[in-house]
Amino acid sequence: MNFTGKTAVVTGGSRGIGRAVCLELARGGANVVLCYAGNEAAAQETVSACEALGARALAVRCDVSDAAQVKGLMDAALQAFGAIHILVNNAGITRDSLLMLMKEEDFDAVINANLKGAFLCMKAVARTMMKQRYGRIVSLSSVVGLRGNAGQMNYAASKAGVIGLTKSMAKELASRGVTANAVAPGFIDTDMTAAMPEPAKAATLDSIPMGRLGAAADVAKAVAFLASEEAGYITGQVLAVDGGMSM
Numbered sequence: 001m002n003f004t005g006k007t008a009v010v011t012g013g014s015r016g017i018g019r020a021v022c023l024e025l026a027r028g029g030a031n032v033v034l035c036y037a038g039n040e041a042a043a044q045e046t047v048s049a050c051e052a053l054g055a056r057a058l059a060v061r062c063d064v065s066d067a068a069q070v071k072g073l074m075d076a077a078l079q080a081f082g083a084i085h086i087l088v089n090n091a092g093i094t095r096d097s098l099l100m101l102m103k104e105e106d107f108d109a110v111i112n113a114n115l116k117g118a119f120l121c122m123k124a125v126a127r128t129m130m131k132q133r134y135g136r137i138v139s140l141s142s143v144v145g146l147r148g149n150a151g152q153m154n155y156a157a158s159k160a161g162v163i164g165l166t167k168s169m170a171k172e173l174a175s176r177g178v179t180a181n182a183v184a185p186g187f188i189d190t191d192m193t194a195a196m197p198e199p200a201k202a203a204t205l206d207s208i209p210m211g212r213l214g215a216a217a218d219v220a221k222a223v224a225f226l227a228s229e230e231a232g233y234i235t236g237q238v239l240a241v242d243g244g245m246s247m
């Protein structure tokens, strides 16, 4: 896919799926602005990997649940590259436990990072995208947002919420040439899933018709398609990338 002349902001681009998205967009020639929560070394490594693919890239430390920091991120992208054509809401966290054990602060932390963060980023790019009459917003939901999951009430609510944000944004901005779509990955091999206990991993693997974990690059290809010019007549959709898990 060709992203020459396009600037993309990818939240949580330092590791995992976000890193793979940055590389996929860089491979197509996009300018990439990625943000990270605290892992500067990983963020700089992603920048170097994008540059090695011939793209221009910039890493900005930004907690997406903080409106002022999100404004700083988008200002940095505009200052460096003059426009924002693509937003990928990828930053996310888990704080898993069963309802009876889930602390209120774990609920708030996940909703703030995963749902409020996506809202703040969408709000921060909306005016720019409307003015230029072009925009592609792709947000990371999850199979868990479609089906729920024991031990993940906070995460499931945040990822179902991302779908609500996406469909509403799609309706608000459709007439301005801005699309908003979500990708719902299943079980992808990243640091997030590496932290799962072995029995939970084995049970999840059993529920995947393809019988294997997905790779971050599998998700990145789908995100890149929805972020491309070619996907201009697709909006408000949720694309599962899950080896058949959500069928």
Ligand code: NAP
Residues within 6 Å of the ligand: 011, 012, 013, 014, 015, 016, 017, 018, 035, 036, 037, 038, 039, 040, 042, 062, 063, 064, 065, 089, 090, 091, 092, 093, 113, 117, 140, 141, 142, 143, 184, 185, 186, 187, 188, 189, 190, 191, 192, 193
């Ligand atoms: P990951 O490997 O844990 O990476 C998370 C990324 O998000 C890191 O770059 C991290 O930055 C960043 N981040 C976390 N909190 C942030 C905050 N408040 N502000 C800014 N950046 C923040 O996660 P992943 O597995 O690649 O998942 C990426 C997205 O896909 C998430 O939204 C996740 O919910 C979703 N997803 C993943 C799976 C899966 O199986 N892995 C399945 C479905 C959906 P630092 O490096 O600085 O910590």
